[in-house]
Amino acid sequence: MQNDEILIVQNYLRQTFSNDEIQIRKSDSETGFCNIFIKNISVGHIFRDEDPEDDETSYSLNIPISLSTDSDITHNQYLINLLGNKNIILSGRGSIDDSQEVYLTKDDENEYIGIIYKDDSASFTFTMSILDFDL
Numbered sequence: 767m768q769n770d771e772i773l774i775v776q777n778y779l780r781q782t783f784s785n786d787e788i789q790i791r792k793s794d795s796e797t798g799f800c801n802i803f804i805k806n807i808s809v810g811h812i813f814r815d816e817d818p819e820d821d822e823t824s825y826s827l828n829i830p831i832s833l834s835t836d837s838d839i840t841h842n843q844y845l846i847n848l849l850g851n852k853n854i855i856l857s858g859r860g861s862i863d864d865s866q867e868v869y870l871t872k873d874d875e876n877e878y879i880g881i882i883y884k885d886d887s888a889s890f891t892f893t894m895s896i897l898d899f900d901l
Contacts (some may be wrong), residue, residue, distance in 0.1 A: 767790075767800050767812075767814050768897060769774050771793065771823075771856055772800060774788045775825055776789060776790040776901050778896060778900065779896075780826070782870065782879070783849045783850065783870075784850070785851060787850065788802065788803070788804055788849075789803040789804070790802060790803075799811060799812075799813055799814075800812050800813075800814075803877030804850070809829050809848060810827065810828050810892075811827075812826065812827045812828070813820060813825065813826045821871065821899060822897075823894040824896060824897050824898060825895070826893060826896075827880070827892075827895075827899055828893050829848070829889055829895040830841060831844055831845075831882065831889070831890040831892060832887075832889050832890075833889060835886065839865065840856075841856060842854065842855065845868065845882075845892060853871040854868065854870055854871075854875065855869050855870075856868055856869075857869060864883065864884040865881050865884060866872050866881070866882045868894070880894035880895070882892050
């Protein structure tokens with residue numbers, strides 16, 4: 767990712783979550799891969815994805831969530847604490863029990879922002895796609 771697009775995506779995330787402590791930093795190893803930091807703590811990664819056929823670029827934010835089985839904290843509370851936004855809510859996906867939809871409440875409306883997927887018994891991943899027209 768180039769510096770200018772890093773700043774655009776970073777500003778989008780800061781505005782989306784109302785959190786100026788979100789930072790995107792280049793990875794030392796890969797060009798399409800950056801690290802996400804909140805309060806100078808690495809919390810996940812963001813990947814750049816280009817579709818040459820449609821001439822579109824999108825970004826995939828991935829934040830691993832590991833909660834011990836004896837933890838009282840919910841995935842919803844974990845994301846609220848991590849992203850610093852109390853307007854995050856989770857919703858079931860009907861008969862699909864290995865994931866939950868993630869919404870952000872704005873102006874009394876719920877805006878879909880991503881999914882939490884179950885990786886294994888104690889590990890989950892929050893995934894958020896950012897399309898070029900979102901920016």
